[in-house]
Amino acid sequence: MLLNIKNLHVSIDGKEIIRGLNLGVNKGEVHAIMGPNGTGKSTLAAAITGRDGYDVTEGEIWFKGKNIIELSAEERANEGIFLSFQYPVEIPGVSMTNFLRTALNAQREYHGKPPVPAGEFLKMMEEKKNLVEIHSKLANRSVNEGFSGGEKKKNEIFQMAMLQPTLAILDETDSGLDIDALKVVAKGVNQLRSDENAFVIITHYQRLLDYIVPDFVHVLFDGKIVKTGGKNLALELEERGYEWIKEQHLA
Amino acid sequence: MEVNDNDTILEQVTQNEYKYGFYTDIESDMAPRGLSEETVRFISAKKDEPEWMLEFRLKAFRHWITMKEPEWAHIQYPKIDYQDIIYYSAPKRKKELSSLDEVDPELIDTFNKLGISLEEQKHLSGVAVDAVIDSVSVKTTFQDTLSKHGVIFCSFSEAVREYPELVKKYMGSVVPYTDNYFAALNSAVFSDGSFCFIPNGVRCPLELSTYFRINAANTGQFERTLIVAEAGSYVSYMEGCTAPMRDENQLHAAIVEIIAMDDAEVKYSTVQNWYPGNKEGKGGVYNFVTKRGLCKGKRSKISWTQVETGSAITWKYPSCVLMGDNSVGEFYSVAVTNNHQQADTGSKMIHIGKNTRSTIISKGISAGQSNNSYRGLVKILSGAVNSRNFSQCDSLLLGSKCGAHTFPYIETKNESSIVEHEATTSKISEDQLFYCNQRGIDTEKAIGLIVNGYAKEVLNKLPMEFAVEAQKLLSITLEGSVG
Numbered sequence: 001m002l003l004n005i006k007n008l009h010v011s012i013d014g015k016e017i018i019r020g021l022n023l024g025v026n027k028g029e030v031h032a033i034m035g036p037n038g039t040g041k042s043t044l045a046a047a048i049t050g051r052d053g054y055d056v057t058e059g060e061i062w063f064k065g066k067n068i069i070e071l072s073a074e075e076r077a078n079e080g081i082f083l084s085f086q087y088p089v090e091i092p093g094v095s096m097t098n099f100l101r102t103a104l105n106a107q108r109e110y111h112g113k114p115p116v117p118a119g120e121f122l123k124m125m126e127e128k129k130n131l132v133e134i135h136s137k138l139a140n141r142s143v144n145e146g147f148s149g150g151e152k153k154k155n156e157i158f159q160m161a162m163l164q165p166t167l168a169i170l171d172e173t174d175s176g177l178d179i180d181a182l183k184v185v186a187k188g189v190n191q192l193r194s195d196e197n198a199f200v201i202i203t204h205y206q207r208l209l210d211y212i213v214p215d216f217v218h219v220l221f222d223g224k225i226v227k228t229g230g231k232n233l234a235l236e237l238e239e240r241g242y243e244w245i246k247e248q249h250l251a
Numbered sequence: 252m253e254v255n256d257n258d259t260i261l262e263q264v265t266q267n268e269y270k271y272g273f274y275t276d277i278e279s280d281m282a283p284r285g286l287s288e289e290t291v292r293f294i295s296a297k298k299d300e301p302e303w304m305l306e307f308r309l310k311a312f313r314h315w316i317t318m319k320e321p322e323w324a325h326i327q328y329p330k331i332d333y334q335d336i337i338y339y340s341a342p343k344r345k346k347e348l349s350s351l352d353e354v355d356p357e358l359i360d361t362f363n364k365l366g367i368s369l370e371e372q373k374h375l376s377g378v379a380v381d382a383v384i385d386s387v388s389v390k391t392t393f394q395d396t397l398s399k400h401g402v403i404f405c406s407f408s409e410a411v412r413e414y415p416e417l418v419k420k421y422m423g424s425v426v427p428y429t430d431n432y433f434a435a436l437n438s439a440v441f442s443d444g445s446f447c448f449i450p451n452g453v454r455c456p457l458e459l460s461t462y463f464r465i466n467a468a469n470t471g472q473f474e475r476t477l478i479v480a481e482a483g484s485y486v487s488y489m490e491g492c493t494a495p496m497r498d499e500n501q502l503h504a505a506i507v508e509i510i511a512m513d514d515a516e517v518k519y520s521t522v523q524n525w526y527p528g529n530k531e532g533k534g535g536v537y538n539f540v541t542k543r544g545l546c547k548g549k550r551s552k553i554s555w556t557q558v559e560t561g562s563a564i565t566w567k568y569p570s571c572v573l574m575g576d577n578s579v580g581e582f583y584s585v586a587v588t589n590n591h592q593q594a595d596t597g598s599k600m601i602h603i604g605k606n607t608r609s610t611i612i613s614k615g616i617s618a619g620q621s622n623n624s625y626r627g628l629v630k631i632l633s634g635a636v637n638s639r640n641f642s643q644c645d646s647l648l649l650g651s652k653c654g655a656h657t658f659p660y661i662e663t664k665n666e667s668s669i670v671e672h673e674a675t676t677s678k679i680s681e682d683q684l685f686y687c688n689q690r691g692i693d694t695e696k697a698i699g700l701i702v703n704g705y706a707k708e709v710l711n712k713l714p715m716e717f718a719v720e721a722q723k724l725l726s727i728t729l730e731g732s733v734g
Contacts, residue, residue: 083689
């Protein structure tokens with residue numbers, strides 16, 4: 001199993017948000033995590049990627065056969081976990097090219113490889129830009145600086161294409177996207193899907209799942225996964241809302 | 252036979268000096284501790300200077316003793332005992348300059364990380380190096396190439412000997428010895444420095460570079476640089492500095508004077524990474540420098556670019572006096588302070604001529620318990636019609652114990668001129684760091700990346716070889732400052 005989360009408990013400032021969550025993801029799979037606001041979806045993403053301030057009080061996160069609880073955020077990233085941010089930050093003055101080269105070389109260094117030769121890197125940039133239909137100008141600008149909401153999300157997918165993670169977590173990637181941008185993002189993700197990687201798509205709405213079809217849909221409620229199903233579960237949620245889940249769970 | 256006689260005389264003179272007890276047992280040839288007319292005479296004699304030079308020094312000294320050390324800067328340091336400083340020190344040729352054992356391993360580490368050495372500097376292609384080690388210029392390269400173009404680039408001492416008329420004409424014409432306390436001190440005791448003269452219409456074929464080092468213990472360093480760019484000429488001048496660790500504070504009071512005639516352009520770049528003191532704030536260089544350029548001619552341009560990461564205290568305001576009509580002054584600065592460093596730095600733009608323009612871009616970065624102040628004066632005189640200034644002062648704070656301060660002074664005496672001032676203060680956010688971490692970039696590298704991005708506007712103004720060094724320096728200076 002690529003990712004195996006066992007009985008995970010996560011607290012922020014002493015308040016428990018994730019309360020005994022279990023999740024298993026195999027290579028080649030796409031999992032959607034849905035649920036009402038405030039149930040811990042983004043907290044789960046932060047806990048898997050090792051963000052400071054998200055205290056794992058109990059449980060284990062296994063990735064590629066390794067318990068990664070003790071690893072730093074950058075080590076987890078270099079192990080192959082990628083997070084597409086809900087709100088990508090701006091880093092003024094740092095070009096996308098410089099940023100990605102630094103990231104890629106950090107990853108290569110972690111795996112004992114020499115830095116990527118400049119020519120090869122630029123070729124790779126060109127290739128991946130086309131893949132996610134990002135304008136070539138975007139790559140020459142500073143990281144996310146002055147990008148529109150849609151451009152920021154496309155840029156996240158572009159970075160994913162460059163860094164080639166084994167596990168990509170997309171946190172509310174569809175929020176704030178118009179339908180055209182959504183399609184571009186989905187197309188990028190679908191291009192990157194393979195038997196060697198997996199996706200965890202966190203979303204509030206079913207909309208994105210029309211374009212990125214999941215193998216599993218999980219409903220997160222009250223810090224736990226309370227229901228798991230196939231792609232049809234998402235449609236059912238869209239139709240019926242989350243109330244019946246809440247009622248079932250609280251009953 | 253005559254040669255032999257001369258040799259004998261030379262030997263006797265040298266030995267005579269030793270008889271007077273000038274530290275024969277140590278590596279450097281030093282002046283006795285303290286400052287008096289005797290010291291000034293000693294330095295002048297030591298350098299075999301003509302009478303007019305000695306007179307200049309003595310006038311400066313006599314003025315200096317009437318002056319008071321300035322206290323207006325936003326810096327704090329224990330009172331300097333000017334009688335406890337050695338004002339002249341020349342390295343002996345055959346001895347090692349200093350043993351590596353004396354140097355803080357951390358500093359050596361830094362040097363290694365930077366990959367800078369005097370040798371490497373010399374080998375940088377296309378860069379002429381006038382290496383100043385402990386006040387005496389020991390090596391000047393690329394002289395031939397330069398002299399073909401009529402460019403003079405030599406040590407100040409040599410200029411006094413070889414080009415006395417030029418030195419007499421320009422020395423003190425931009426920074427007179429009466430200018431300020433440290434300028435007066437420098438004028439009295441300056442040991443050596445560089446002289447640069449670009450004749451009419453010549454575009455200097457090389458980037459000129461002076462590589463300063465402070466080496467012997469307890470030796471103040473008093474450099475003096477004079478750059479004269481005749482009409483229509485161009486020169487890019489780079490000044491880079493390193494100093495090995497010393498326990499006691501070292502005083503450095505330099506003067507740089509630039510004169511640009513009609514249509515001349517001088518670009519002066521500095522990367523300063525002198526020893527900043529240890530983490531507890533002990534030791535480090537006091538860097539009290541007067542740098543000023545005079546845009547004397549029409550359409551002349553002087554541009555200062557500095558990356559200041561070193562020194563315990565930096566007190567420095569590279570300035571431009573825009574005298575010629577349509578002349579341009581620029582100041583681009585990145586000043587980093589970490590641990591207990593203090594910097595009070597900025598620029599002065601004095602607009603005298605018509606249609607003069609100036610730009611000030613200052614980027615302060617404070618970390619640790621340091622204090623970083625921008626202090627700048629924009630003065631537009633009544634005759635400077637249609638003049639413009641744009642100033643931008645940004646501060647970046649790393650951590651919560653450091654300080655950033657801005658002291659802008661604006662004086663405008665005519666209504667046709669426009670002065671703009673923008674200032675921002677920001678912090679590196681936790682979100683930015685996590686974003687980098689999530690892409691596999693560790694926090695130290697992330698800070699380096701973010702800081703270099705912040706300073707990019709200024710770094711872009713540096714000559715290429717300097718920009719690379721400056722980028723590394725910024726990252727290294729801030730290592731361990733967050734987290």
